[in-house]
Amino acid sequence: MKVKKFTGKDMAEVMEKIRADLGQNAVILNSKQVEAGGFLGFFTKKNMEVTAAIDPEISTSRPFKRPAAKPAPVTGKKSDTDAQTLSISREIEELKSMVEKIKLPAENYPPQLEEYNQLFIDQEVEDFYRLKIMKKLLEKWYRHEGDNKTREQLDKWVSEELLSLLPEEGFGSFKYEKKYLNVVGPTGVGKTTTLAKMAAKAVLKDNKKVAFITTDTFRIAAIEQLKTYAKILDVPLEVAYSANDFNKALKHFKDYDLILVDSAGRNFRNSLYVDQLNKIIDFNKEMETHLVLAMTSKYRDMKKILEQFQLIAVDKLIFSKLDETDTLGALINIMADCQTGASYLTTGQNVPDDIEEAVPERVIERLLRR
Structure with a gap:
């Protein structure tokens, strides 16, 4: 462990000296103002004095070569060996203690x-x-x-x-550059409601000819919910029980501007879920896929969900249920981890309201104002 004091007219100057001497991995142990120069106590100047330390073994900015250990003298006495062992043990404990002490001031x-x-x-x-x-x-x-x-x-x-x-691109609402928009995600994240909000925007604001396809045949309530939205928006709905049904629905809606696909929600720990999606849905170049993640989920669960969907090319993320949590850090964590942008944020159950376009600056502003 190398410990050294540095002085300068201000903190910036001292930090430059520390970086030059000890490297980027140096840790500040203590800092204080000191008086320097002057005559008989007058005309002194205030300087900054900083005590910094670096562990040569873990420093990446200043390579360190450990000197070869000197062999212990052979005396034939067990007491000498025990004394050396005890001395080494004490030194190790002292180093451990120093490392523990410098961890706290680092923050x-x-x-x-x-x-x-x-x-x-x-x-x-x-x-x-x-x-x-x-x-x-x-x-x-x-x-x-x-x-x-x-x-x-x-x-x-x-x-x-x-x-x-955050990723430099990949943010913002669906731009109709592709004909099929598929929404996937685990159960309970609000996929169907989010899909209805997106459909309402396409029909009511963008004057698009829209149709629904649902592959969620495991929950009758899900089909009935989507039928209700389809009736309100006056758009057709097809239920696909197999890949053959899905392809027939695509042909039936070939003259439509946008086909929104609602996939089945399953337990994200079930590895067969994504395989089943691949068997029914044709993830081709004409399809854009958005993965819905609920902000009420744990960050580590979100990471597991992303792992499960690696077999599918996820183009954008949708973060739902922002109104049901006070913490938004996971939103930053996930996008930083996978470098995938977001299309929408949802903030409630109201259709077609309670949805907004995901813009990086707004996302950050939300976090800072929490």
Whole structure:
């Protein structure tokens, strides 16, 4: 463990010295203002003094070669060997203690930044992404030391770092570039209601000729629910029990602008679910597939769902039930993990309302205002 003190006129200058000497993996142990120079106690200048440390074994920025261990002298006495073993054990324990002590100050942030750190924790932003953002914010903070950092300025910095985690494209509503829009996802996430909202927009706002196909033959209630929406919107509905039925429905609706496909919802832990979808639905180049994830689900469950749907090319995500939770961190985590954009956010059961286009800036604004 290498520990060293650095001084400079401000924190930015000290940080540059630490990076140059110890590398990017250095950890700040302590910082304080000290007075330097002057004459007889007058005309002194305030400098920053920072104590930093680095473990050469884990540093990636400054390669470290461990010196060859010197062989212990052979004395023939067991007591000498025991003493050496005890000494080595003490040194290891001291190093462990030092490592444990330097872990805590690594997350000490200025009060204004600590507010954002706590927000990320409360919103359940994954630690890997949270610490990555906070590191960038801390660098900007000391780079602009002495500047007036308003809430608007800090929000701008945070938004920039959150945006850098998300995919650069793939956001926004369905653009009718393809004829078939398939909505998939586990049971209970609100697929059918979301599909009805999308159909209402296509019919009422975009004046499109729309039709429904449902492959959800496992729940009678699901078919009846979609029939109700189809009747209200005055659009036809076909039920596909097999791949043959599905292909017949496609031919029947060949003159329509948009065919919305409602797939069966199943337990996402059932690996046969995606295989069954592949047997019924023809995932061709004319089809766009959106995966619905409920914000009431756990982040680790969302990751499992994504794993199950790897056999299907998911073009975009839809996040439902935003009105039923106070935490939005999983939304950021998932999109950062899979680098797939989102098309819609749903915020209730009302059709055709309670749905909005997913825009990265709005998503981030929602998280910051929680």
